[in-house]
Amino acid sequence: AQSVTQLDSHVSVSEGTPVLLRCNYSSSYSPSLFWYVQHPNKGLQLLLKYTSAATLVKGINGFEAEFKKSETSFHLTKPSAHMSDAAEYFCVVSDGNAGKSTFGDGTTLTVKP
Amino acid sequence: EAGVVQSPRYKIIEKKQPVAFWCNPISGHNTLYWYLQNLGQGPELLIRYENEEAVDDSQLPKDRFSAERLKGVDSTLKIQPAELGDSAVYLCASSFSLSGANVLTFGAGSRLTVL
Numbered sequence: 524a525q526s527v528t529q530l531d532s533h534v535s536v537s538e539g540t541p542v543l544l545r546c547n548y549s550s551s552y553s554p555s556l557f558w559y560v561q562h563p564n565k566g567l568q569l570l571l572k573y574t575s576a577a578t579l580v581k582g583i584n585g586f587e588a589e590f591k592k593s594e595t596s597f598h599l600t601k602p603s604a605h606m607s608d609a610a611e612y613f614c615v616v617s618d619g620n621a622g623k624s625t626f627g628d629g630t631t632l633t634v635k636p
Numbered sequence: 637e638a639g640v641v642q643s644p645r646y647k648i649i650e651k652k653q654p655v656a657f658w659c660n661p662i663s664g665h666n667t668l669y670w671y672l673q674n675l676g677q678g679p680e681l682l683i684r685y686e687n688e689e690a691v692d693d694s695q696l697p698k699d700r701f702s703a704e705r706l707k708g709v710d711s712t713l714k715i716q717p718a719e720l721g722d723s724a725v726y727l728c729a730s731s732f733s734l735s736g737a738n739v740l741t742f743g744a745g746s747r748l749t750v751l
Contacts, residue, residue, distance in 0.1 A: 527678075555738060566640070566742040567679070567727070613678050617738040623692065624738055626678030 525550040525616050529627035537635045542586075542601040544630045546614035549595060556597045557615040558588055561629075567613065573597065584608070609634045638662075640743035642728050648749045654716035657746045661709070661730030668705055669740065670713050671727040679727055685711065715748075723750045 530545040548554060558570040571582025578590040584607075588599045597614060611631050617624040641660040649655050661668050666687050671679035682701065684692040687708040696703065700719070705711040715722055725747050729740040 557739070559740075559742075564744070566744040567729075567740075568742075569739060572739060623684075624681070624740060626680070628676070628678045 525552075525554065525618060525623070525625050527614050527616050527625055527627035529612075529614050529630050531630050532628065533631045533633065535633040535635060536604045538606055539603050542599070542604045542608065542632065544599040544612050544614075544632065546597045546599065546627060547595055548597060548614070548616045550616055550618065552618045555617040556588075556590060557617065557624075558582065558586070558597075558599050559613045559615060561611040561613065563610075570599070570612075604632075604634045606634050606636065608632060640728055640730055640741055642726075642743035642746050644746055645744060646747050646749075648751065649718055650751050651720055652717040654714065655718055655748060656715075657713045657726050657728075657748075659711045659713070659728030659743060661711070661728070662741055665730035665732050665741070666708070667731045668711050669727075669729040669731075670703060670711070671729065673725040673727055673745070675724075682713070682726075718748070718750045720750050723748055 526549045528547045556573040559567040560570050561567045570586050571580045573580045573590045581587045586601045588597050590597055611629045613629050614627040615624050643658050668685040670682040672682050673679045683696045683703050685705045688705050703713045725745040727745045728743045731740050
């Protein structure tokens, strides 16, 4: 069994300040982990993925995430928020070979001018 | 390259009416998924196809929902009859499962409103 918990349903930051979106996971396997972003009325877009290579993963638009097995966490960060980062973010755990992906409930990121 | 294409984008129907959603995945992607996304929640898997075979339909409410993927390419998801609680966004995604990491590419979704 696998599950994902996104610890914050809403995060609000000022433009130019750091972003931290928190995600904890549970998996019986060596998981693959992903972050997706969903802008209003748009499809989900892959931000980054972890697949048992480097634990610090860099994604698009300046986002990165660090896989910490001891803490079962995969938090998403960005050094400086931009207005265009305002969106819904989903953390996803996958058992890879079995093709089953489980989504968290999402974190809404608001960026204030 | 075109992404995952879904239609219609929006559909409004009265309860007890039927509705169908169509999905065209990325060319070459052998795995196709239908997800249900309720407001304020993450997507939940309804059904997963490997080529033309439904390999995981455990969360599909089979009394009213059906799906097919003819020839292992396009897919249709049908609801008959629709209920008020079916109002949601229906997402289609595809992936190339032999690539290792299960990276999903999503369509824009079909938003269903049942009155």
